[in-house]
Amino acid sequence: MAQAPTLPHQTDDIFLTDGGNETWLMYKRGLELPHFSAFHLLQDVKGRRAVEDYYRHFAELAVRLDTPFIFCSMTYRASRDWGELLGYSKEGLAEMNHRCLDLYRDAAKAAGLPDSRTVISGCLGPKGDAYQTNDTLTAEGAEEYHAEQIATLKEGGAHLITALTLNAVDEAIGIARTAQSQDMPSVIAFTLEKNRRLRSGETLQEAIEAVDAATGAAPAYYMINCAHPVDFGPALAPAPWAERVRGLRANASSLDHGTLCQLGNLEEGDPDELAQQYCDLRAAYPKMNVFGGCCGTDYAHVEKIGRALLAA
Numbered sequence: 001m002a003q004a005p006t007l008p009h010q011t012d013d014i015f016l017t018d019g020g021n022e023t024w025l026m027y028k029r030g031l032e033l034p035h036f037s038a039f040h041l042l043q044d045v046k047g048r049r050a051v052e053d054y055y056r057h058f059a060e061l062a063v064r065l066d067t068p069f070i071f072c073s074m075t076y077r078a079s080r081d082w083g084e085l086l087g088y089s090k091e092g093l094a095e096m097n098h099r100c101l102d103l104y105r106d107a108a109k110a111a112g113l114p115d116s117r118t119v120i121s122g123c124l125g126p127k128g129d130a131y132q133t134n135d136t137l138t139a140e141g142a143e144e145y146h147a148e149q150i151a152t153l154k155e156g157g158a159h160l161i162t163a164l165t166l167n168a169v170d171e172a173i174g175i176a177r178t179a180q181s182q183d184m185p186s187v188i189a190f191t192l193e194k195n196r197r198l199r200s201g202e203t204l205q206e207a208i209e210a211v212d213a214a215t216g217a218a219p220a221y222y223m224i225n226c227a228h229p230v231d232f233g234p235a236l237a238p239a240p241w242a243e244r245v246r247g248l249r250a251n252a253s254s255l256d257h258g259t260l261c262q263l264g265n266l267e268e269g270d271p272d273e274l275a276q277q278y279c280d281l282r283a284a285y286p287k288m289n290v291f292g293g294c295c296g297t298d299y300a301h302v303e304k305i306g307r308a309l310l311a312a
Contacts, residue, residue: 069113165225
């Protein structure tokens with residue numbers, strides 16, 4: 001029987017997680033991602049091989065650096081509405097969620113990453129577009145919408161749920177509530193705009209405090225993703241609410257979301273500079289212990305980040 005891993009909020013150990021798989025697959029491997037869906041590539045031999053290669057590099061990196069690794073992200077678009085756009089039935093979508101989790105376990109085993117250091121995160125994306133405001137989605141609506149995928153990921157053996165690139169408090173509340181009702185630890189990752197606020201208008205402090213108040217502090221911890229340290233760093237402050245932020249998945253570039261989406265090429269930034277920015281944030285906020293990347297990053301960036309953090 002597989003040994004259950006220690007989860008990030010249960011220890012101060014550094015955990016690594018993956019980078020921006022979608023941008024890597026599109027720009028480094030030349031693959032098309034309909035509706036920004038990476039899981040869909042598992043239906044194709046070429047796509048599956050690329051995905052396997054991507055996660056193999058990360059699993060091997062975790063073994064080299066002797067850190068736990070959190071496999072995450074492939075099921076970002078594997079929820080009901082996005083699945084229907086891609087032509088999946090309810091049953092077919094559940095199967096794809098499970099296949100993604102199986103792929104992570106296979107990658108860990110092939111790399112020699114022990115079960116005790118292999119965290120399988122069932123990843124959720126927002127119901128709508130992460131870069132647009134969904135004014136009609138209530139907390140109750142988000143709870144109903146995401147319940148199905150959370151149940152599927154739990155059935156597939158995920159250790160926790162991570163909701164990435166959330167831009168509204170109500171959706172975060174709904175996800176935290178429905179994960180809690182299914183006895184699944186949840187991680188809420190907010191994305192910030194250039195004004196250092198969520199797209200729905202709240203500051204990071206206001207968003208975290210609102211979700212905790214509405215859910216009895218249900219999330220295991222919070223993260224920031226799909227933004228750059230020059231933008232989200234000043235949104236943090238030495239206060240109890242900031243201690244709830246335990247993870248970072250930054251973009252490689254400080255360009256705003258709209259510009260990045262229109263470039264048509266990969267912005268990889270400066271991996272050494274990004275690693276130093278992570279070290280600075282970890283020094284200021286020592287409870288942070290989950291580190292990966294988002295758009296424009298891959299295993300090269302995460303290796304730089306991991307080595308710098310471990311050396312520090």
